[in-house]
Amino acid sequence: MSLHTRMLVGFIAGTSLGLAANLFAADAGWLDALVLYVADPVGQLFLRLLFMLVIPLVFSALILGVVEIGDPRSLGRIGGKTLAWILVVTTVAVSIGLVMVNLLEPGRGIPPELGAELMAQTGERASQIAQGSQGVSGISVLLNIVPRNPVQSAANGDLIAVMFFALMFGIAATVIRSEGTKAFVAAVQGVYDICLKLIDWTIRLAPYAVAALLFSITAKLGFDVLVQLARFVATVLAALAIHFFVVFPILLRVLGGMSPLAFFRGAQPALLTAFSTSSSSATLPTTLAVTEQRLGVPRRVARFVCTLGATANMNGTALFEGVTVLFLAQFFGVELTNFQQVTILLLCILGGIGAAGVPGGSLPVIAMILAMFGIPPEGIGLILGVDRLLDMCRTVVNVGGDMVGSVVIGRSEGEPAEAPSQAGAAG
Numbered sequence: 001m002s003l004h005t006r007m008l009v010g011f012i013a014g015t016s017l018g019l020a021a022n023l024f025a026a027d028a029g030w031l032d033a034l035v036l037y038v039a040d041p042v043g044q045l046f047l048r049l050l051f052m053l054v055i056p057l058v059f060s061a062l063i064l065g066v067v068e069i070g071d072p073r074s075l076g077r078i079g080g081k082t083l084a085w086i087l088v089v090t091t092v093a094v095s096i097g098l099v100m101v102n103l104l105e106p107g108r109g110i111p112p113e114l115g116a117e118l119m120a121q122t123g124e125r126a127s128q129i130a131q132g133s134q135g136v137s138g139i140s141v142l143l144n145i146v147p148r149n150p151v152q153s154a155a156n157g158d159l160i161a162v163m164f165f166a167l168m169f170g171i172a173a174t175v176i177r178s179e180g181t182k183a184f185v186a187a188v189q190g191v192y193d194i195c196l197k198l199i200d201w202t203i204r205l206a207p208y209a210v211a212a213l214l215f216s217i218t219a220k221l222g223f224d225v226l227v228q229l230a231r232f233v234a235t236v237l238a239a240l241a242i243h244f245f246v247v248f249p250i251l252l253r254v255l256g257g258m259s260p261l262a263f264f265r266g267a268q269p270a271l272l273t274a275f276s277t278s279s280s281s282a283t284l285p286t287t288l289a290v291t292e293q294r295l296g297v298p299r300r301v302a303r304f305v306c307t308l309g310a311t312a313n314m315n316g317t318a319l320f321e322g323v324t325v326l327f328l329a330q331f332f333g334v335e336l337t338n339f340q341q342v343t344i345l346l347l348c349i350l351g352g353i354g355a356a357g358v359p360g361g362s363l364p365v366i367a368m369i370l371a372m373f374g375i376p377p378e379g380i381g382l383i384l385g386v387d388r389l390l391d392m393c394r395t396v397v398n399v400g401g402d403m404v405g406s407v408v409i410g411r412s413e414g415e416p417a418e419a420p421s422q423a424g425a426a427g
Contacts (some may be wrong), residue, residue: 006206006207007207007210007269007272007273007276008204008268008272009207010206010207010211010214011210011211011214011272011275011276013211014210014211014212014213014214014218015214015215015218017211017215017219018214018215018216018217018218019181019218019219021034021215021218021219022218022220031219034219035166035215035219035220035390035422037211038212039212039215039219040074040212040216041217042208042209042212043209043212043213043216045205045209046202046205046206046208046209046212046277047209047277047279047282048203048214049202050277050279050282050283050285051279051281051282052201053195053198053199053202053285054281054282055154055162056191056193056195057190057192057199057284057288057307058162058163058166058284058307058310059154059162059165059166059191059287060144060188060189060191060192060195061192061288061303061306061307061329062163062166062167062170062303062304062307062308063166063169063170063173063185064170064185064189064192064303065170065299065300065303065304065307066166066167066170066171066173066174066189066303066304067170067173067174067185072110077213078301078304078305078409078413079304079408082304082305082308082309082313082405083095085305085405085408085409086309086312086313087250087349089247089251089313089315089401090315090318090404091345091349092247092313092315093243093247093315093316093318093319093397094245094318094319094321094322094326094345094348094349095159095345096238096239096242096243096247096319096322097239097318097319097323097348098323098326098341098344098345100235100238100239100242100323101239101322101323101326101327101330102237102326103328104231104234104235104238105234106231106232106234106327106330107232107327107329107330107331108328108330108331111133118214120329126236127206133339143156143176144160144161145160145161145164146161146164147162147165150162150165150280153319154166160312163307163311164306166282167233180224188357195285195290196285196289199285199286199289199340200289202285203269203273203285203286206272206273206276209276210272210276213276213277214276217389219389229382229386232265232323232327232383232386233386233389233390235323235327235394236319236320236323236324236390236393236394237390239319239323240319240320240393240394240396240397241318243244243315243316243319243397244316244397245398246399247407248260248401248404249263249321251408252404252407252408255408255411255412256404256407256408256411257411258295258360258407263295263403263404266290266294266295267290267294267295267400267403269286269289269290269294270283270287270289270290270291270399270403271396271399271400272397273286273399274287274396274399274400275391275392275393275394275395275396277395278388278391278392278395279395280309280310280311280314280395280398280399281310281311283395283399284306284310285312286305287306287310287399287402287403288302288303290403291306291402291403291406294407295403295407297403297406297407297410298410298413300405301409301410301413302406302410305402305405305406305409306402306406309398309401309402309405309406310402313398313401313405314396314398314401314403315343316393316394316395316396316397316401317394317395317398318348318349318399319348319394319397320390320394321342321366321369322345322348323374324339324366324380324383325344325348325366325369325370325373326344327381328370328375328376328379328380328382329373329375329382331379331382332375332376332379332390334373334374334375336373340373344369344373347369347372348369349386352363366380367380419427
């Protein structure tokens with residue numbers, strides 16, 4: 001049985017068993033113990049193993065990507081195409097979200113007492129998120145792209161700063177071309193190869209980790225929270241589905257020259273990993289392997305676009321931010337003009353680029369936008385109960401956008417992707 005088939009089996013088994021446990025034994029002590037001492041540790045161990053590899057992989061992949069591109073003008077061209085892809089596709093995603101939330105109006109009609117109950121259940125975490133969003137300015141975000149101490153940035157998991165440092169290193173190594181820099185690049189290639197081997201070992205645990213993670217989530221939440229916020233959940237999922245199953249296939253066919261069905265077959269392992277981990281950063285190792293080996297994208301393009309996209313290309317996250325802000329505005333009765341909604345669109349594009357590629361990384365950005373428009377930031381407590389499920393879904397869109405972008409940009413460079421069936425299998 002192939003790896004992605006086993007991951008799919010783990011996904012179905014974990015979800016089914018979790019829902020059954022929640023339905024028949026939600027208050028049982030043994031269920032709490034099973035989640036606390038078995039399911040959570042198995043899932044967290046898998047996530048830790050993946051996160052352990054993110055920094056060395058990002059550093060080595062970006063340097064090698066820049067060196068393999070070689071000509072600084074080619075680097076600027078591919079970088080410009082990647083930036084244009086991120087801005088255009090993210091704009092389309094947020095626009096879909098805003099149109100859907102205006103049409104369906106999920107925030108209207110929720111009983112105030114239900115809203116108060118949901119906010120009370122998550123009040124402490126909502127307050128922490130709201131406070132964490134304060135004091136963040138656009139200038140500070142821009143300045144923090146350049147790290148004072150790259151080692152400290154790596155230790156703190158600040159991927160944007162690490163990526164900037166790696167880009168500078170790669171550009172300098174390309175310009176110098178001495179024996180010393182050749183030896184350095186060879187060493188970086190060794191680091192990258194070691195990371196891929198460690199990823200291969202780690203990903204073998206994925207079917208069990210997927211089952212454990214989904215069992216934990218569904219055993220805790222069950223159907224209740226989904227029923228309470230069904231319209232909001234349906235709006236987000238419908239908007240994500242339109243972007244994923246309509247916009248991406250059109251871009252693949254028209255700009256990438258690839259069959260959407262072939263793409264989705266080849267991309268399965270990365271998409272399933274994204275769904276189970278809720279993290280673009282944790283999925284990056286699998287994304288790189290799948291994009292190069294199953295989708296046949298030239299590695300110089302795949303390494304650059306996917307690595308940059310894991311932090312900056314957050315289509316699904318930006319869409320979710322826009323829907324959530326307008327949903328809470330409707331719930332609290334805050335009327336937003338068309339100009340304000342356009343401003344929210346721009347903020348969500350920037351917020352999607354700046355959001356951390358980890359579970360829940362978009363919540364502080366949402367809280368900041370809410371405060372800017374006079375919407376109570378504590379209202380984010382309304383959606384915390386369903387955030388993990390929606391986080392899993394929007395991460396699939398984020399990672400899918402990285403791989404679609406790699407296919408499109410690779411073709412624009414005159415190097416169309418090979419058919420997935422010809423390119424081998426990841427893992």
